Amino acid sequence: MPAVDAPLRLVCPPVIEFGAGTVARVGAWAKARGCRRPLVVADAFNVGRVELLGLDGPVAVFGDVVPEPDIPNLDALLATATETAPDLVVGFGGGSAMDLAKLAAVLPGSGQTIRDVVGVGRTRPRCCALVQVPTTAGTGSEGGIRALVTDPATRNKLAVESLDMLADLAVVDPDLTMSVPPALTAATGVDAMAHCVEAYTNRRAHPLIDFYAIEGIRQVGRHLARAVADGSDRAARRGLAVASLYGGFCLGPVNTAAGHALAYPLGTRHHVPHGAANALIFPHVLAFNAPVVPEKTRHVLAALGLPAATDEAAVRDAAYGFCAALGLEMRLSGLGVPEDDLPAMADEAFVIRRLLDNNPREISRDEILAIYRTAF
Structure with missing residues (x-):
């Protein structure tokens, strides 16, 4: 095992809001940042409570995230992101929603496809803000820089790792998990x-x-x-x-x-x-x-x-x-x-x-x- 002096890079979101009721701070953060075109990436359940985020104005929502998302699911999201041109992407759900949100923040307008960025450090700098709000307690995707998508042709996981996918803000509100069965x-x-x-x-x-x-x-x-x-x-x-x-x-x-x-x-x-x-x-x-x-x-x-x-x-x-x-x-x-x-x-x-x-x-x-x- 490596010794304590082995090189290590630990990164995490620059701001982490933790605690009951903190979900409402997403809207205040977005307003202070000047974000006016948010895109929320969510699963079918969390689509019904997007208002908890407190976002102002028209909010675009992609609510078709599926468990173990695959390339077609990602492509549908990227089409929505291209159409709405968000200045803020919010992952609102479990690891699937947050992983897709990361990719929606870096791929549209980059000229890159998912296959172009598989591996480490291959994405281009993003032009929008990224906020992650977990609603389950499992993946920890809100704090990381990896995203996984399944390739249906090979049935393998495509793993993307990039600092460009690090959230600007992670909001961990345990109350959001109370409804998890x-x-x-x-x-x-x-x-x-x-x-x-x-x-x-x-x-x-x-x-x-x-x-x-x-x-x-x-x-x-x-x-x-x-x-x-x-x-x-x-x-x-x-x-x-x-x-x-x-x-x-x-x-x-x-x-x-x-x-x-x-x-x-x-x-x-x-x-x-x-x-x-x-x-x-x-x-x-x-x-x-x-x-x-x-x-x-x-x-x-x-x-x-x-x-x-x-x-x-x-x-x-x-x-x-x-x-x-x-x-x-x-x-x-x-x-x-x-x-x-x-x-x-x-x-x-x-x-x-x-x-x-x-x-x-x-x-x-x-x-x-x-x-x-x-x-x-």
Whole structure:
């Protein structure tokens, strides 16, 4: 693992508003900035509460964001952005809405397509402001500089990373998550935890990021079950919002590893929601990595309130029990994944080197397939 003096760049929005009721500050910020042509990027649910943002004047709204957005979904948004020429783009929703908002802020008028900007630092400077307002506690996309879109032709995730996609303002209002139902609360909460765990146990782990990672895990351990049991528990919602934001901080300088790589084919091939996919994979990858990061594995389990363990079977059982107790489906078969597709999923996951190369333990294609079979 890197030492504390290893080079690291940590970026986050220059202004983060956190707390109950802060969503109303979006409008005041936009007015002070002189923004007059806002475009709000939202999913179907959040379209119905755009007024909470407090934006003045005519507001253009793209309300067709879908889970696991693909290139056609992005193209529809870009058409709207080209037509409305916004001077402010607001991502209002979960990670899908915020990721698409980032791309809507940089691609229109740039002469670039999504394929032109895949990778790191390939976008051109944007000409509009960008505000991110999460309504779930999971991806932490409000605090980061990455966006993911699925290519339906290859069923692979296209990952774009650029400082040009860093929000000018992030508004994290935990009250916006109060309406999230229990199953989605559980899945998004485990996604936030997975970001933190995979960064904490990463080959590129760094003490500066470890601080955010372990505290994010601890917040999930303390608050996720409470929020699932009682969605109106404000303290629990606040804790999960912190965990999600911290997980977003982990993604930029360190990123995720094998857990996310193995989860992606569930979404791209079988439309399993991202959080649910991460929850199902999480116990297996944590256990697989335990022999090479035993101390950090103990820390993870302790932060979740689970018994200390480093034996693979014991780690898997503890992490599996944590997720299952939240009511999450923990079998691939239960999510509709056909057994005969497991080899193709393993092939697909094995080539996601941008993540697998971060994993603390080398993992082969056959070991990936073995994990899928165990999880089936």
